Amino acid sequence: MVISCAAVNCTNRQGKVDKTEVSFHRFPIKNASRLAKWKRAVRRENWMPNKYSFLCSQHFTPDSFLPGCEDQHRQLKAGAVPSIFDFSPVDKGTRGSLRKKMLSAQEPEDEEEEAYKRPTQSHRGQSKPLSQQTVGEWSLDGEQEVFKPSSCDLIDALHSYSSTSRQERGRCRHWGSPGREACAKPGERAPLTARPTGPRYRAVTQRRHRAVLQIRRFRRRLGLPTEAPVNPAIAPLDWLLGSWESDEPGEGSFPTIAPFRYTETLHFSQVGQPVINFMFNAYHAESKKPLHRECGFIRIQPGTNRVAFIIAQNSGLVEIEEGELAGQLLSLQSQALARTSFAKEPHVQQISRLFQLRADGKLEQTVSMMTGDQPLTQHLHITYRRSS
Structure with a gap:
């Protein structure tokens, strides 16, 4: 230089x-x-x-x-x-x-x-006071005054830098993006959810996604693994890994509610750790309105066939289910339940769950439930086909 x-x-x-x-x-x-x-x-x-x-x-x-x-x-x-x-x-x-x-x-x-x-930053030849562009405060660092931008500006800067080309960064050297909607006004607290938006950001995201897909295809041609290898601890459950969607609407019933039909998607994934991550999303069969969601983790006790599900539900219920794995049949029973203080009654007291991979390659799930005034009764039954 x-x-x-x-x-x-x-x-x-x-x-x-x-x-x-x-x-x-x-x-x-x-x-x-x-x-x-x-x-x-x-x-x-x-x-x-x-x-x-x-x-x-x-x-x-x-x-x-x-x-x-x-x-x-x-x-x-x-x-x-x-x-x-x-x-x-x-x-x-x-x-x-x-x-x-x-x-x-x-x-x-x-x-x-x-x-x-304070210092100003220019964009396309127009200069504005920094107070109109960046939210933050001046503070003493030893004997010098140092400007500390807010979290909003810092997050925007990182997103803006990683989502733009070198030429674009050269044309626009400033904190965040000019059209940022999430930045707070001077004197207000900046939100922590700032992220770039607009056609340029979407185009960059699409290019990144296409690049990832191309790398995966190239690795497949070379016979290289495209994902992290399965940890030996969860190898007995590798038949669950992937995405599943309901083959046909499932049936839901319970003595205190009217029967209903629903569809559901399951996603089981792993990142090389001795744990499986999962996400269940249920929708109304006719209106497609989101209904129930569950997410959590699956672990296996080393050297045994003992399996544990750690589950969080969008209804405010958190549970731990444990059970036995026999080949491609997994039966689970709730061991601990916790709920929000304002959860609706009657409260769920027990849940049992059964997963089975059938000979035709379809996955079947049956869920039974017990409440304070109802015995353990079958609540859900649905069949899935593998989608990926």
Whole structure:
């Protein structure tokens, strides 16, 4: 990187000047009040210094440097502010690199007011105060003031950086995205759910998804595994892995409710750990309205056929079911139940569940339930076919 002086009408560049006479000094980006003084002294129009901006030593008085430091090793005092500049009009024949340093029309009326505007960020040539773009606060870090952006801006920045190309990042160097909807207003608490939206983000997501699919196809051609190998601890249950969907609507009934029909999808997955992750989603057979959801984990006691289901239901019920695995037949019985304090009565007291992989490759599930006023009774029965 070529270091050059950012001052108006100054053409000093590292390598083009005598380093024993001219040294270069970075703008104090992390010190807000001092940065405002430097920016006010430079008087450049529509320009914001960054970590690559420098001023040469010719713009400082001799007493601005620490004693004992000479040549290119000069060091500025903590409160040094540039004060020597040439703001005379630029000749028409001046080189383009010099003409780009436009002089501000007038100096800010109040130095303190300028300091509170804080550094600005530009987007497509338009400059806005940082307070209009970034939510956060200024705090003291030792003897320096440091700006700490909010969680919203930090998350947006990470999403924006990872979801854009190098060329796009070069055109838009700022916190978050210009059209961000989730960012809070100044003075309000920023949400933690910020994420990029819009056609560009969707296009990037689609390209990433296609790339993943291409890599998987390529690995299959080479005979390489496309997913993490199954942990030996859960190998007896590998017949469950994958996605399943109801072959036909299942039947639901219980003495205290009217019979109903439903469809359901099951998804069992693993990531190489001795545990299976699962998600069950049930829908009304006619209206397709979401009904019941369950998610959790499956574990096997090492060296045995003892299986445990850890289940959380969207109804507010959490349970642990344990049972025995016999080939491709898994029978489970609830061992512990917990529910929210405002759960509706009658409360569920016991649940039993049966999974069986039939000879035709279809998966069958039967669920029985007992409440405070009803004995253990079959509640659900459904058959699934493997979808992936």
